[in-house]
Structures are given as C-alpha cells and as structure tokens.
Amino acid sequence: MKVEQxxxxxxxxxxxxxxxxxxxxxANVNIRALSLADTSDFGILRLIVDDSEKALSVLRDKxxxxxxxxxxxxEVPDIPxxxxxxxxxxxxxxxxxxxxxxxxxxxxxxxxxIFRFDNIDQAIKVLLNNGVNILDGKKITSI
Amino acid sequence: MxxxxxxxxxxxxxxxxxxxxxxxxxxxxxxLQRVCRNVPCYQHKFKDxxxxxxxxxxxxxxRHLPFTTKEDLRLNYPYGMFAVPMSDVVRIHSxxxxxxxxxVVGYTKQDISTWTELVARFMTAAGVTxxxxxxxxxxxxxxxxxxxxxxxxxxIGASVIPISGGNTDKQIMIMQDYRSSALxxxxxxxxxxxxxLEKKGIDPASLALRVGLFGAEPWxxxxxxxxxxxxxxxxxxxxGLSEIMGPGVAGDCLAKCGMHLAEDHFVxxxxxxxxxxxxxxxxxxxxxxxxxxxxxxxxxxxRTRDITRxxxxxxxxxxxxxxxxxxxxxxxxxxxxxxxxxxxxxxEEVLLQxxxxxxxxxxxxxxxxxxxxxxxxxxxxEHIFFDEMKRQRQFVNEAEKRLATVLGVSARVKLVEPSxxxxxxxxxxxxxxxxxx
Numbered sequence: 001m002k003v004e005q006x007x008x009x010x011x012x013x014x015x016x017x018x019x020x021x022x023x024x025x026x027a028n029v030n031i032r033a034l035s036l037a038d039t040s041d042f043g044i045l046r047l048i049v050d051d052s053e054k055a056l057s058v059l060r061d062k063x064x065x066x067x068x069x070x071x072x073x074x075e076v077p078d079i080p081x082x083x084x085x086x087x088x089x090x091x092x093x094x095x096x097x098x099x100x101x102x103x104x105x106x107x108x109x110x111x112x113x114i115f116r117f118d119n120i121d122q123a124i125k126v127l128l129n130n131g132v133n134i135l136d137g138k139k140i141t142s143i
Numbered sequence: 144m145x146x147x148x149x150x151x152x153x154x155x156x157x158x159x160x161x162x163x164x165x166x167x168x169x170x171x172x173x174x175l176q177r178v179c180r181n182v183p184c185y186q187h188k189f190k191d192x193x194x195x196x197x198x199x200x201x202x203x204x205x206r207h208l209p210f211t212t213k214e215d216l217r218l219n220y221p222y223g224m225f226a227v228p229m230s231d232v233v234r235i236h237s238x239x240x241x242x243x244x245x246x247v248v249g250y251t252k253q254d255i256s257t258w259t260e261l262v263a264r265f266m267t268a269a270g271v272t273x274x275x276x277x278x279x280x281x282x283x284x285x286x287x288x289x290x291x292x293x294x295x296x297x298x299i300g301a302s303v304i305p306i307s308g309g310n311t312d313k314q315i316m317i318m319q320d321y322r323s324s325a326l327x328x329x330x331x332x333x334x335x336x337x338x339x340l341e342k343k344g345i346d347p348a349s350l351a352l353r354v355g356l357f358g359a360e361p362w363x364x365x366x367x368x369x370x371x372x373x374x375x376x377x378x379x380x381x382x383g384l385s386e387i388m389g390p391g392v393a394g395d396c397l398a399k400c401g402m403h404l405a406e407d408h409f410v411x412x413x414x415x416x417x418x419x420x421x422x423x424x425x426x427x428x429x430x431x432x433x434x435x436x437x438x439x440x441x442x443x444x445x446r447t448r449d450i451t452r453x454x455x456x457x458x459x460x461x462x463x464x465x466x467x468x469x470x471x472x473x474x475x476x477x478x479x480x481x482x483x484x485x486x487x488x489x490x491e492e493v494l495l496q497x498x499x500x501x502x503x504x505x506x507x508x509x510x511x512x513x514x515x516x517x518x519x520x521x522x523x524x525e526h527i528f529f530d531e532m533k534r535q536r537q538f539v540n541e542a543e544k545r546l547a548t549v550l551g552v553s554a555r556v557k558l559v560e561p562s563x564x565x566x567x568x569x570x571x572x573x574x575x576x577x578x579x580x
Contacts, residue, residue, distance in 0.1 A: 007530035009523045011560045037532045041557050042523075046530055063562050065523045069530045098531050116530065 001124060002070040003114070003137040004052040008045040009065040012038065020045060020064065027058040032141055033114055035101035046101070048073075048114060050141045070120055073103065073140045075110040075133040083113065086132055093126040095119070107135060149397065149460070151267035151299075152260065155407050156462045163463065167410055168202050170435035175199060175208075178441050181226040184211075184219050185443060205410060205433065206421045210444045213240065216386065221247040227439050237285045238385040239484045239551065245285075248385050249439035255294070257436055258388055261405045262295025265394020268403065268460070269379040270354050271325050273300030278323035280332060281359065281482070282308040287389025288359050288482070292327045295391070301325070308332070311339045322351040329482040330362040330370060330378075334513035337373040347375040356381060358390055359482035361470045367399070380469060386445055387432050393467050401454045401466030408436045411467070412444070413453055416474040427452040429474050430467065448475045476574060478508055480515045483552040487573050490519055490554075493545050499526025500542075505564045509577040517554040519546065522561045 010016045017036070024031060024047075033048040049055045052068060059066045076082045090097060096118055103112035112135060117123040127134055150156050158166070175196035178185040188209045189195070198204065216224060217240050225232065232249040240246050250258065271277065277296040281288035283305060296303045304321055306314060308328070314336060317323065326333065333355055340347055352374060358381040370378040381394035382402050392409065393402035404411050409432050413422045416429040430447045434440075449470040458466060478485045487506060494500045503522035508515065521527075521542065529535045539556050546554040 005530065007528070009528050009558070009560060011558075011563070016560075039532070039536070042535075042559075044530060044532060044535060063560070065525055065528045065561055067525055067528055067530060098533070 001072065001134055001136065002120065003048060003073050003135075003140050005069050005071045005114070005116070006047050006049065006052055006055055006059075007067050007069060008047070008059060010036075010043045010045050012040065012042055017043075017045070019062075020059065023058055023062050023064075024049065024055055027054055029055045029058070032105075033101065033103045033112075035099070035114075037099070046116075048103075048140065069116065071114050071116045072120065072124060072127075073112050073114055073135040073137075074127065075107055075135060076113050078106065078109060078111045082111070086113075086127070089126065089130045089132065090123065095123045095126055103140070107139075112140070149267060149270065150462065151264040153461075156264060156403070156464055158407065158463055160463060163406055164202055166407055167435060170407075171202065171205065171410060171433065172196065172199055174433070174435055174437075174441055175443070178226055178443060182224060182441070184215060184224055188443075202410065205412065205444065208433075208444050210419065210431065210446050211442055212446050213246065213386075213448075216240070216246045217244060220244050222249070224442075225249050225439055226441050227251055232439050235285075236287050236290075236385050236389065238287075239486065239489065246386060251438040254388075254437055254439050257408060258291055258391055259294035259298045261388070261391030261408065262291045263298040264295075264405070265379075265381050265391060265403070266292070266295045266299055266301075266325075266356060268394055268396040268462075269325075269356055269381075270377065270397055271296070271299060271301055271356070275299075275301040275325045275354075276304060276321060276323050276351070277301045277325045277327060278304045278306060278314070278318060278321075280306055280308055280314055280326065280328035280336075286359075286483075287383070287385045289327075291383065291388075291390040292356065296325075311335060315339060315343065315345065318350050318352065319345070324351045324353050326352055326355045326374070326376065328355075328357065329359045330357040330366055331360065331481070331510065331513050331515060333357055333370050333374065333378070334366070337370070338513055341373075347373065350375075352376050355379065356394075358382065360479040361472075363469070382467065382470070384447060384449075386440075387434060387442060387447075388437065392432070396458065396460040396462060398459050400458065401468055403458070403460075403462050403464040403466050404453070406464050409434055411453060411465070413451070414446075416446075416448075416450075424455055425452060427468075427471070430470075446474075448473050448477060450474060478506070478517075478574065478576065480508060480517050480550075480552050483550065485517070485550050485552060489549055490546060493549050494519075494521060494542070497527075497538075497542055497545065499524065503561070503564055504573065506574045507577065508574065515578070517550075517552065518557055519554050520557045520559045520564060522564055523558045524561060527558075 030050040098116040234250040237245040283289040355378045379395035383390035383392040412431040413428040450472040454466040507518040542556045
C-alpha cells in the first residue's frame, strides 16, 4: 500500500541536481517521479525510484544527505474535478496533506498523485472507506 | 578639574612619570593585599607560585605575578571574583563568556565614580564640553558602553540623549530636531547613519554634529577618515572592556595618535602571548591590565587578548599618560559583531544542544552596508534533514532563535551539504571574516 520515497538535501548551487540524477543513472536506478521544494539556500528533492535501497546507498556513498519516508500513490480520475473530489474527502475527515505531486505516467485512464501525510495510516483508512484506489507500492515503481 | 579647557583632570593626566609610577606602586601593593584577603582565586594563585603580596617591591616585580584569564572568570561564575560583599555592590554588568555563561562584573559606588571620572577624561580629551548635546546610540543594558558614556557626559555637564541603539530614521530625526552635537556609537553604526543620511538626501553639514566618540569594536584609520568626511565630524576612538571597567580604560585626545591610558588607575603591560614574557617597551603584543583602584572587581594581570603596543613618547596634547595604538587583532578567536563579543565556542555549544546537530559548522562574518552580519553554516545530516519544508524551516528558525538568545546578536543559519565545510585542526579556521577595511 505504502510507497517508499527518498528525499535528498541539495544546496542551491549549480549542477547539484544533475549530480543526483547522474549518480542514480550510473547505478541504473530509474526515477519514476520527483518533486523539488526549494528556498534560496537549499532544496529538498523527493524521488520515487524503482530501487530505493540502491538509490539510498549510492547517494550516501557520494556524501548526499538522504532520508526515506512513506508516501502513498492515489489513482485520480483524469477528468476535471478529479483531484478536487479526493481533496474534499481528506478535508472532510480532517486529514492534513503535507505535500503532494503528480506522477509522470498514468495508471490506465487515471492520473497518479503522490501524497505525503502526517498520519499516513489514518489517511489510507479514510481514502479506502471512500472508495479511492490506492496503488500498490510495487506497482507504482514499475508503472 | 583644572583651568585647561581640554584636560579634565590635569593633576592626574599630566603627572610626571616618576610620580605616576610611585603612585602605581603604592596602589598596586594595596590592591594585592586586598585581593589576597578577599578573593580565594587570588589566594590560591599566589600560593601556587609562592608569591607574597609583601614581595612586590617595584613595579617590575609585577611580572612575577600569575595572569588572570577569561577562564578564571568562568570558573568563578558568577560572583567568585568579587572582593567586596554584595551589600557594597551597586551595579552588575556582564559581557559574553567564551562559552554559554557570560562574564559578570560588579561595581561599588566608588567604582562607578572612578568610571565616571575616566570617561569624563576621554570625552573632554575628544573636545566634549558642557555645551554639547551627547547622542548615545549604544544599547543600554548589561553591556557597559552606554552607561559609561552616560555618566561621563553628565559629569562634564553635557546634555545626554539616551536614545540607545537601533531605528536609524528616528536617530536621524532626533539628531536634526534636538541638535545632537556629539555622537556615541560603534564606528560601523556611525557609517550606517552616514549611509542613511545620504539616502535621505540630508546634508551632514545641516546637522549640529561635530564630534564622534566611537568604541566597542576595532576600527581602522581608513574608517576614521571615512567617518570624518562623510559625517563632517572629528572621529575619536576609545577603548575599554567590561572585565576591566568598560569604556574609559583609554581614549583619544584631539591629536588622534594613540589613546591615552588611565595609568593612575591601571598598570598596562605588553606580553608575548605565546610565552607570557613581558616584551620590551614599544613592542607589539598582547595587552595585559592590572586594576589599581577597583574595589568590587579587581583584576590582576588580566589577559585582554587584544594585540596592540604602548607609545611612551610625550604627546602634543600635554598629557603625560602613555598611549595605546589601535588594536590590531586578537590572540584568540573572539569576534566582535555589531559591538558584541562572540566566541565560536558559544555557537558550538548552542548547536550541540540541538538534537541531532553535529559540530560541523563555519562562521562567515561580513559587513554589508556597513553593518556586521553573522552567518552560521551548519552541515546537514540525516538527523536534521526532513522531507517536509515546514519542518526544515522550523529547524533553521529554532537554531537562529537559540543563537540570538545566547549571543545577543542575530545570526543567519544556512544549511549546507555534508563535508562541504573544510575540516581543520584548529578552531580558528572555523571563522571566515570577510570584513576588510
């Protein structure tokens, strides 16, 4: 149900993003989705990859600061109002979204959105009760 | 209080050298007796080196006495070095210590009166008279600067505006409206005021300012020229440190060729900071000060860590007191930021108190628009790295808040990648001071 996401600390200086993707590419790790949050000093790069353990170990070897977090991938109908209906469910149940970003690939006719919650188990329960489809972790990394 | 307009106390300030040294000797002997009686730290120090207060027969014998360091003050925190009961102490001041705890100093009524006298001396030497309106833009508080200049001004009979620090626009309005004629602040704040005047299109000549008394941080001759030309004033320097008294230890006369030392109240020595040996007259080295008249907080051979030299040649102003050159550096890694003393060890201590933080940091000090800025670069690690920006910002804000509380000056925290800060043996290399003058 849950997906492993890795986050990487990146200083705001040129070439650092390229270096991260280079290290992963050399290790044959495929990036499935990503999002970057940044300030003027630093950025936090979040990645869903096909092999998190390998990604963590090669990045640590190159002295990057990395963490892993659990997120979930939700199937969202690829129609106007599709995302809104899901956010409404979360809102009605007082589930706070820390951040979210879209997956590049689609799952059938649906879009895939990655959600990070404070209370992931509660969020999963609410979404499932409301008939929302949460993608299997393994399935996501192989989309 | 002689007839000479520019000398506050000509009897003391123009005393023949021989007579001055005789006075120093008598006062030193009295001081040694007193600290030996009342301060356990000195009892132990003297005992350890087999020194008896009665052994001191000449001023030269002072070299046989042990030094006092900031570490001694730390070990005796807060009141252990006081030589009088608290009932005789009328004032407490403090400055930053090398680590988390500050240095605490005390004054008796007599000490405050000595302090007032010595500040009145250097203010008079800078040309301040009872006709002046003295604008004191030092922060009033635990630091000694504002109060010292305040007392000195009042003793002279000048009118004091205790405006304290900050809010430059208001400072300028008051300067314009109240006709401030003497400005008291740090030299860097003096330049900030000059910048603001320029920006507002105010001609300094339209103000009543005519003299500046700058202190609390080291500054160059070049900065003096800049302050004088941009503010249209005479810029004078003064020196002091709270462990010794505060401002008033030394100050410029209008010759501006070194600050006259208050030698009737202190003995000044220049030592080699590595060997502790007293250096020949005129050498450059670390300034060591012994107080001669202080009651509450006497100091024997206090190592100031300031590098300077003493000029014994007579001065054109007529004072016989020797002069010290502008300080040219420190023997330790203390930084002076916006007039506040900051030690890298203080910053390290704050960082180590934050969970997950490791002592991999570097301090970048810079002067932007004439204001000092402190940036603390901290290497990120997996314990202090979060995937959520909210928590990451919280960490930075918390670190900045704690630093500001301990240092008394604001610091910007910047997270950097691990191993991006050079690893060095000595801690001095943790500091990158970009303030070039």
